[in-house]
Amino acid sequence: MKVAKVYEKNVLKFDEVEKPAIKNDTDVLVKPKFVGICGSDSHIYHGENPMAKLPRILGHEVVGVVEDKGKAVTKLAIGDHVVIEPIRYCGQCYPCRHGQPNVCENLLVFGVTEDGAMREYFTIGEKQVLKIDKNLPWEEAILIEPFTIGAQATMRGDVGVGDNVLIIGAGPIGIASLKLAKIKGAQVMITDIVDDKLEFAKKQGADIIVNSKKTDLIEAVKEWTKGEFANKVIDAACSLFTFELCLKVVSKGGTIVCLGFSTEFAKISPVSITGRQITLIGSRLQAHQFANVIRLMEAGTLRGNGLVTHKFPFTDLQKALDFIDARPEQVRKALLEF
Ligand SMILES: NC(=O)c1ccc[n+]([C@@H]2O[C@H](COP(=O)([O-])OP(=O)(O)OC[C@H]3O[C@@H](n4cnc5c(N)ncnc54)[C@H](O)[C@@H]3O)[C@@H](O)[C@H]2O)c1
Ligand SMILES: [Zn+2]
Ligand SMILES: [Zn+2]
Known part of the structure; x- marks a missing residue:
């Protein structure tokens, strides 16, 4: 073989x-x-x-x-x-x-x-x-496996009903996080720098799409959330730039979910976390998510749709x-x- x-x-x-x-x-x-x-x-x-x-x-x-x-x-x-x-x-x-x-x-x-x-x-x-x-x-x-990554990221971020969630990056992991965040009852804005990826995200249930190359993302988040900013931010683009960006778009008391594996160092001040009591949390692979995702897929609630x-x-x-x-x-x- x-x-x-x-x-x-x-x-x-x-x-x-x-x-x-x-x-x-x-x-x-x-x-x-x-x-x-x-x-x-x-x-x-x-x-x-x-x-x-x-x-x-x-x-x-x-x-x-x-x-x-x-x-x-x-x-x-x-x-x-x-x-x-x-x-x-x-x-x-x-x-x-x-x-x-x-x-x-x-x-x-x-x-x-x-x-x-x-x-x-x-x-x-x-x-x-x-x-x-x-x-x-x-x-x-x-x-199923890529969707478990989104299930884990939204679980780690405690995404739920009433949350305004910003997902950075509309690749497979951003899309997986989007789908699970929608199933969990959140409002979702997703941002990318490629229009096609955003159009696809829109079809997959994103409430708002923002191309951050064309639109000021921080302003867009501020306007969308009426000045509150995003309660949960999931970084599925995973660059140093987006990692630092998370702290500029997260609300007071909000949560940032980090999915990146970069070994480079970002610049983050302690007060940007302490002052607004931000939860900065890592999400790696998944734990105990397969059974849930299999059920959602078998029920037809979760689908790839292209x-x-x-x-x-x-x-x-x-x-x-x-x-x-x-x-x-x-x-x-x-x-x-x-
Ligand atoms: N922690 C984990 O368990 C886990 C699991 C799988 C993947 N990952 C990581 O998640 C990341 C995403 O995976 P993927 O397969 O979706 O990758 P991908 O490359 O297909 O998607 C990344 C998306 O981010 C977009 N992007 C790049 N810069 C951006 C910016 N400044 N603002 C907004 N969007 C931007 C890209 O256009 C692209 O659509 C990778 O870095 C990967 O290593 C983590
Ligand atoms: Zn994979
Ligand atoms: Zn062990």
């Missing part, structure tokens, strides 16, 4: 290896159907992700079919449609004991810190394999990565089809 592996920075190769066999009784053999290509996959491919060591098989957004299973696997049957929860954790450390296994001391992330789904078959522990309804279209189901724009055969992964690099404004979510 074929395996796609990033060997070193910008070097991707396809290898021919033996199909894996079930080793542990709790293992499941999965045949991927679709694997989503995420910004972080591109970052790992370009050697820009400090958390991923190379060589690495990428792929953490994955749906597929159960091909085989170990003797102790009870909740899944051969032929089941499944989605993979990428995080593996110890259950013993402080964050695990306090409901945050997504930042476990011994965290392993499928496709990032351990080999992922960009191969024709893989085995994985039953705990990370979640059954989905066979009626849920694959192209929708593949969005978030997937491109599909490539698995063996065209190189082409797909190059295309995403060349035309980022055209690609919302690209998939590999197996």
Whole structure:
């Protein structure tokens, strides 16, 4: 079978290896159907992700079919449609004991810190394999993982009814946060610097869109909230500029949700946080969000509605990565089809 592996920075190769066999009784053999290509996959491919060591098989957004299973696997049957929860954790450390296994001391992330789904078959522990309804279209189901990021960001920000939420960035993570914020009952303004992304966000339920290249965002937020500013700000653009911007658009007593992985330093004064009692909070991956998102998708409440724009055969992964690099404004979510 074929395996796609990033060997070193910008070097991707396809290898021919033996199909894996079930080793542990709790293992499941999965045949991927679709694997989503995420910004972080591109970052790992370009050697820009400090958390991923190379060589690495990428792929953490994955749906597929159960091909085989170990003797102790009870909740899944051969032929089941499944989605993979990428995080593996110890259950013993402080964050695990306090409901945050997504930042476990011994965290392993499928496709990032351990080999992922960009191969024709893989085995994985039953705990990370979640059954989905066979009626849920694959192209929708593949969005479950990115939607869990939005579910986590809005949970961390305690987004709810009556909140004015500003989302910075209308890429897949901004759109995921938008959809979950709307389901949770908030009013949402979303900003980007690309009109097409904003038009799409509008169709996905954004109450107000603002292109910050053309309109003064701080003024727009002030006007929209009648001088109160945004109660919750979710930074899904994740530049130093937008990180600092959050403090200029958040309301008194408001919350900023930071999703960025930059190792550079921003300039933030203590008083800008203390003076208005701002909550500045990190949101990494997700914890306990898969079950909720699967339910929302199965119920039809949460849908991609055109978030997937491109599909490539698995063996065209190189082409797909190059295309995403060349035309980022055209690609919302690209998939590999197996
Ligand atoms: N914390 C987490 O768990 C987590 C998970 C996934 C992704 N991320 C991070 O979230 C970020 C977004 O991911 P994505 O896949 O949506 O990326 P993306 O690149 O597709 O989207 C980013 C969007 O931000 C817009 N943007 C850039 N500068 C802007 C500005 N000054 N004002 C407004 N918008 C601006 C871009 O035009 C783009 O539409 C990435 O930095 C990624 O690393 C974090
Ligand atoms: Zn992803
Ligand atoms: Zn742990």
